[in-house]
Amino acid sequence: MKFKAFLTQDGVNLLDKRFLPSLDKIGRTCHLYLTKTHAIFLHNLLNGDGVQSIAQFNKDFLFRDYRISSNNDDRIAFVIDVALLHRALHSALTIQSQSQVQIKLVKKLPAGSTNPAPYLTFETKGLKSAVVQDVPISKPLSRAEVLQLQEALDSAQGLPQTLVQVPDLAQLQNLVDRLKNVGDILTVAITQYGDLHLHVSTSLITVGSEFRKLRVLGVHADAPPGDQNLSAPTRTDMAIQRGEALSVQVSMKHLAKSLQCHLAKPDCAFYGIAAQGACLTMIFQFFIPGTRVTNKSISFHCRLPVLDTGS
Known part of the structure; x- marks a missing residue:
C-alpha cells in the first residue's frame, strides 16, 4: 500500500x-x-x-x-x-x-x-x-x-428531484441563529414552485421565514394562481397534497453545523429533499474563478438526517 x-x-x-x-x-x-x-x-x-x-x-x-x-x-x-x-x-x-x-x-x-x-x-x-x-x-x-x-x-450521490437555490448563506445563517433560540427542531418545506419554508414551532409560538420564487433545478411546476393570497402554511400544505412539495423535520443543531459549509466559500447553494423525505440535501457549487462556469474538479454536498418524515 x-x-x-x-x-x-x-x-x-x-x-x-x-x-x-x-x-x-x-x-x-x-x-x-x-x-x-x-x-x-x-x-x-x-x-x-x-x-x-x-x-x-x-x-x-x-x-x-x-x-x-x-x-x-x-x-x-x-x-x-x-x-x-x-x-x-x-x-x-x-x-x-x-x-x-x-x-x-x-x-x-x-x-x-x-x-x-x-x-x-x-x-x-x-x-x-x-x-x-x-x-x-x-x-x-x-x-x-x-x-x-x-x-x-x-x-449518497443521488439527487433530490427538485432543488432550489437558497439565498445568501450568511443571510440564512442569521435566520437560523434567531430560530435556534426558539426551538431545537426545524421544519423545512420545499416546493416545485421554487419556495423554501423554514419554521420552528413550540406550544406557544411558531416562528419562521419563507423564500419565494427561487431558482429551481430538476422537477418544476407553476404555482396555481389562486394560491397567491393564501398564507404560507396553507400554500405549503396544499402543495404537499398535490404532490408538488415535500416537508421534513431536522435537528436545528445539524442545520447550524451544515451551514458552516459557507466557510468553503461556495458560489451558490441548492437545497432539496430526497424521495419519501429520506434526508435534507445541500449541494454547494463552485465556479472556475472569473467565470460562471461550474468547476467540475470540485464537488461538495451535505445530507442531514430527518427526525420525522414530515408530510
Whole structure:
C-alpha cells in the first residue's frame, strides 16, 4: 500500500483557507478516501449519525506526480483528524513559496513504542533545509471496509428531484441563529414552485421565514394562481397534497453545523429533499474563478438526517 504526491499551490490554498476550516466545523475526524482519480473527505458515511458531508476533488486539482497503489484496486482510506491535517497544511503553506510540499503515507515508530504506526507525512524541501511533519492516521481500512465506504458513497450521490437555490448563506445563517433560540427542531418545506419554508414551532409560538420564487433545478411546476393570497402554511400544505412539495423535520443543531459549509466559500447553494423525505440535501457549487462556469474538479454536498418524515 503506497501513496505519495506533490501538492499544487491551488490545492494547498483551497484546502487551507476554505475547505479544511469548513470540514473541521462539521466534525473533528473524517475519512480521507484516495482513489486513482479523486481525493475525497467523508463525514459520517459509515455510522449514519449526524451530518453527512462529501467533499470530492479531482486528483489533478490537488496534486501532481500522484502515485497510489494498493491491493484494493488502488484505493486507500483511513480516518484522520481534520484539525491536525489543517495545522500541518497551513505550516507547509507558510514556507511553500520557495519549496515543494510532498505528501505520502509512511509507517514510523512513535516515541516510546515498539509498534510502527501509520502517518500522513508532509515533507517541505527548500534549497538548504527540509521540514517534515507527521499527521497520525488510523490503520488503513480493510478491503471489506473500503467496499462498504464505496457503497455508502455511491448511495449518497443521488439527487433530490427538485432543488432550489437558497439565498445568501450568511443571510440564512442569521435566520437560523434567531430560530435556534426558539426551538431545537426545524421544519423545512420545499416546493416545485421554487419556495423554501423554514419554521420552528413550540406550544406557544411558531416562528419562521419563507423564500419565494427561487431558482429551481430538476422537477418544476407553476404555482396555481389562486394560491397567491393564501398564507404560507396553507400554500405549503396544499402543495404537499398535490404532490408538488415535500416537508421534513431536522435537528436545528445539524442545520447550524451544515451551514458552516459557507466557510468553503461556495458560489451558490441548492437545497432539496430526497424521495419519501429520506434526508435534507445541500449541494454547494463552485465556479472556475472569473467565470460562471461550474468547476467540475470540485464537488461538495451535505445530507442531514430527518427526525420525522414530515408530510
